[in-house]
Amino acid sequence: MSESLLSDLVCVVCGREVAPEGASTCPDCGLEGILDARYDLGRAARSMTPEALQQRAQDIWRYSELLPLHPDGRRPPQPVGWTPIIDAPRLAARLGIAGLALKDEGRNPTASFKDRASAVGVAHALQTGAATIACASTGNAASSLAGMAAGVGLPAIIFVPARAPLPKIAQLRIFGARVFRVDGTYEQAWDLCQAACERYGWYNRNCAVNPWLVEGKKTAGLEIAEQLRADIPDWVVVSVGDGCTIAGVAKGLQEMHSLGFIPRVPRLLGVQAEGARPIVDAFAADRALQPVAAETCADSIAVGHPRNWRKAVQRVRSCGGSFVAVSDAQIYEALRSCARLAGVFGEPAGVAGIAGLARAREQGIVAADERALVVVTGSGLKDVDNALAAAGPPQDIAADLEALAEVLTASGD
Numbered sequence: 001m002s003e004s005l006l007s008d009l010v011c012v013v014c015g016r017e018v019a020p021e022g023a024s025t026c027p028d029c030g031l032e033g034i035l036d037a038r039y040d041l042g043r044a045a046r047s048m049t050p051e052a053l054q055q056r057a058q059d060i061w062r063y064s065e066l067l068p069l070h071p072d073g074r075r076p077p078q079p080v081g082w083t084p085i086i087d088a089p090r091l092a093a094r095l096g097i098a099g100l101a102l103k104d105e106g107r108n109p110t111a112s113f114k115d116r117a118s119a120v121g122v123a124h125a126l127q128t129g130a131a132t133i134a135c136a137s138t139g140n141a142a143s144s145l146a147g148m149a150a151g152v153g154l155p156a157i158i159f160v161p162a163r164a165p166l167p168k169i170a171q172l173r174i175f176g177a178r179v180f181r182v183d184g185t186y187e188q189a190w191d192l193c194q195a196a197c198e199r200y201g202w203y204n205r206n207c208a209v210n211p212w213l214v215e216g217k218k219t220a221g222l223e224i225a226e227q228l229r230a231d232i233p234d235w236v237v238v239s240v241g242d243g244c245t246i247a248g249v250a251k252g253l254q255e256m257h258s259l260g261f262i263p264r265v266p267r268l269l270g271v272q273a274e275g276a277r278p279i280v281d282a283f284a285a286d287r288a289l290q291p292v293a294a295e296t297c298a299d300s301i302a303v304g305h306p307r308n309w310r311k312a313v314q315r316v317r318s319c320g321g322s323f324v325a326v327s328d329a330q331i332y333e334a335l336r337s338c339a340r341l342a343g344v345f346g347e348p349a350g351v352a353g354i355a356g357l358a359r360a361r362e363q364g365i366v367a368a369d370e371r372a373l374v375v376v377t378g379s380g381l382k383d384v385d386n387a388l389a390a391a392g393p394p395q396d397i398a399a400d401l402e403a404l405a406e407v408l409t410a411s412g413d
Contacts, residue, residue, distance in 0.1 A: 099371035106379030120216030139168030208307030221252020243312030271356025300349030
């Protein structure tokens with residue numbers, strides 16, 4: 001495995017440069033001073049060539065030059081990344097755009113995009129000698145952390161809000177994580193986790209205070225660039241909760257453009273739920289974020305106080321992108337259309353990007369002659385209750401052929 005070419009960290013608020021072994025947030029700006037990792041891209045261009053990558057394993061570790069880890073460090077054993085990109089012409093026609101592809105992150109080991117961040121977080125925790133790792137999550141980050149930690153035998157402690165879906169909690173428990181279901185919101189669970197990590201010395205996986213987690217998320221952007229090369233789309237669409245995912249995807253795409261893998265950086269479209277849209281509003285008004293009370297069927301993006309909003313806004317602005325918000329009804333429609341027109345079963349937050357693309361077409365943000373890629377961030381099996389609410393129940397009939405005929409006749413079939 002190649003050597004990491006990490007050079008330093010820089011504060012997204014004040015621009016202060018911090019040594020990689022320094023604080024996890026800016027010494028001057030505190031928790032608001034989220035740090036961004038920088039690499040020696042000139043050196044990376046010499047070793048991370050298309051020819052060299054062809055000889056490497058198809059997982060996130062193929063990009064070791066652009067990850068903050070020692071080359072001989074221990075990694076979780078599960079194969080994370082290199083998820084497929086699926087052409088979706090029928091869904092593109094429904095949305096009224098020239099082309100559409102879906103990157104199905106539900107193919108990761110615990111069925112979500114968050115495996116990328118958790119794999120890097122667990123590897124970094126081992127590198128630092130941590131005895132326990134913890135996070136707060138609406139579900140997917142928690143289940144991915146539990147799975148990656150189980151793979152290396154690292155104890156995991158998870159804080160989830162009361163609204164976390166049972167399938168995600170089931171994953172946490174079966175992986176052996178210690179789970180605290182907090183009687184409150186995600187923000188309250190996050191604050192409790194933060195305080196507990198400080199008191200007990202646990203490794204903190206939360207992206208807002210751990211710059212290494214976004215480096216795992218950016219591997220999706222690195223992959224998109226490598227998988228598509230000259231056929232890069234006009235837009236890459238990502239659902240947005242804390243802001244870490246879209247910031248990471250954008251960073252990966254920008255780094256691959258700097259390395260010459262793609263001719264240009266696509267524009268990024270961030271999608272939030274109408275009931276949890278503080279980044280959309282901050283971006284539109286060009287002002288600081290104002291927290292809100294979050295309420296949406298898409299639990300993975302039900303974040304009223306996104307901690308990584310600055311990094312998200314800065315990355316999206318830098319590529320000429322935009323943000324939109326969509327209703328729960330539009331998310332339900334996207335659940336149906338993604339499955340029925342493209343054969344991909346995503347959870348509500350996973351398909352929010354498709355709803356956002358439809359909204360962006362209505363607003364004239366995305367043109368009819370443009371092509372897009374939507375990152376479907378999690379499997380629909382993560383939230384079967386909302387899937388059934390969107391799809392409707394089955395028809396109950398007697399075990400009798402004439403009963404079936406009667407139902408088919410009544411329905412015109």
